[in-house]
Amino acid sequence: MVGVDRLRVGLVGGGPWARTVHGPGLAAHPGFEVAGVWTRRPEVAEELAAEFDTRAFTxxxxxxxxxxxxxxxxxxxxxxxxxxxxAAAGKHLICEKPLAASVAEATEVVAAVRAAGVHSSMVLTMRHSPAVRAWLAGMPKEPAGADTVASARWLSGSLLGGPYSGSAWRQEQGALLDLGPHVVDLLDAAVGPVVRVAWAHHDEPDLWRFGLDHAGGAHSTVTLSMRLPIDPSEIEFTVLGSAGRHRLAGRTADPQECYAALLDELVAAVDGSGPPPALDVARGLRLQELVDEVRAAAR
Known part of the structure; x- marks a missing residue:
């Protein structure tokens, strides 16, 4: 880090991801000081504040x-x-995906960040993985043409049991809202900006299948579910055609390692030693728009 004291950060939320990724990652990072915790339930805030040696706010x-x-x-x-x-209070943001409950609300977040002139980062963990970055570095620099096809498959049973199965919004919205932003973001980065949702189907159990058209003419297909009796998850991204043959399989992202890289980028942006994070709330808005298009196309 160059030219900035540690950023005082407040942790908002007390679920599994706050306990296993956000809290430990912020506490361990040399550029941050966990200055406080707030959760909907004061007793949870007190518990996390004790764990991370900070103050609980009501x-x-x-x-x-x-x-x-x-x-x-x-x-x-x-x-x-x-x-x-x-953002209106002038604070830099670290936001989970999806950014908000709707495109309209996500647009308000982007407007608030721009008006305040603060920095923001979306927790798109896969994009901060060294393995994923190396995979993307092997792609052509220009958007892939019509002679290239890509596919993504992410099938799991994580809503049937485990630490995130108790999440009400995940149970209600399923794989599209939880996994969809990660998958669409990575395909967009791999073969070119997504310009259109070509088609979409939704079947039980929480099975989403959809096609995307990309700026250079490439096409991609996606299959998602979080309610299949599969353990471990099946995760695979493939790009085939004039762009070459590129395959990425399995869990290539360690959440703690990826979160630390995200924090590095945010600190560099704040102290002026690096550019603003590319995976910011504007990116989160675009992913929310595309996920919304998938849902509309499946009706």
Missing amino acids: DLDALFADVDAVAFAVPPHVQGPLAVRA
Whole structure:
């Protein structure tokens, strides 16, 4: 790091991701100090505050007033409005995907960030993985043409049991809202910007299949589910054609390692030693628009 003291960050949320990724990652990073925790349930905030040697807040605006940045680990319908408030208070943002409960709310977050002139990062963990970055580095620099096809397959049973099966918003929205942003983002980065959702189908059990058209003419197909009796998950991305033959399989992203890389980028942006994060809330908005298009096409 160059030219900046540690950023005081407030952690908002107390679920499994806050406990296993956000909290430990922020506490371990040399560029951050966990200055406080707020959750909907005060007793959970007290528990996390003790774990990360910080203060539990019962007043969210008081937390915002006492920090430089806010890391959100809350459901999308909670994150959207709170992110607008945090940005309006002049705080840098670390946001989960999806950015908000709707495209309209996500647009408000982007507008608030731009008006405040703060930096933001989306927790798209796969894109910060060394293996994924190396995979993307092997792709042509220009968008792939019509002679290239790509596919993504992410099938799991994570909503049938495990730490995230108790998440109400995941149970309600399923794989499209939880996995969809990761998958669409990576295909977009691999073969070129997604310009259109070509088709979509939704079947039980929580099985999403859809096709994407990309700027250079390439096409991609996606299959997602979080309710299949599969353990471990089946994850595979493939690109074939004039762009070459590229395959990425399995869990290539360690959440803690990826989160640390995300924090490195945010600190560099704040202290001026690096560019603004490319995976910011504007990126989160675009992914939310595309996921919304998939859902509409499947009706």
